[in-house]
Amino acid sequence: MSVKLATIAFDADDTLWENEAFFRMTQERFADLLSDYTERDHLAGRLLAAERRNLGQYGFGIKGFVLSMIETAIEVTDQSVPASVIAELIAAGQDMLRHPIHLLDGVEETVRALAEQHEILLVTKGDLLDQERKLAQSGLGDLFDGVEIVSAKTPEVYAGIFARHNVAPEAAMMVGNSMKSDVLPPLEAGAWGVFIPHNWTWEIEHAEAPEDHPRYRQLGDLGALPTLIETLDL
Structure with missing residues (x-):
């Protein structure tokens, strides 16, 4: 379905x-x-x-x-x-x-395009002031319908975020470079999890990919996300 x-x-x-x-x-x-x-x-x-x-x-x-x-x-x-x-x-x-912010290739175009038809959230861990600074400097702030700066990314945290934004987990997708934080917990919460590897990832964020999970996907770069979403929406 x-x-x-x-x-x-x-x-x-x-x-x-x-x-x-x-x-x-x-x-x-x-x-x-x-x-x-x-x-x-x-x-x-x-x-x-x-x-x-x-x-x-x-x-x-x-x-x-x-x-x-x-x-x-x-x-x-x-x-x-x-x-x-x-x-x-x-x-x-x-x-x-x-340190100034350096957006990855294709980020602004991709997020801007997806924001036209979807609710767009930022879900990030880290120090509140530093994450707010980076978001402000990124120039992307106006594209997000909600910003969640959390101390940990667990299934319960994701479930709470989806509930606050009145979206069913199966109608939500989390996209990120950390298998441990951005993919596995949202999958457990009932959402989609999209893994986009980065050249460098902190050792603490490594985990095994759930290759057989029906809601798991891996992409080579963020620019491929709109095509993936169009396919899922068919």
């Missing part, structure tokens, strides 16, 4: 605009600063462990990332990390918070 989609929700970071690349650049800077104390691979593993450990306290975003870098620097130097290194890490985080 075909489904007429009413609502299309988009992830923000690395779906609409670049994000992970700036984290990778800062992590390289972090490794350079700590090169006298530990190997890069070991440092990367320690930082990832700190990020996993701290998600429940700091949530997602740049500020939590910076705090995890500082915590890792203290650990790998046996509490002897110079204050100058801590200052550099804080400065790196501030640079990230000021």
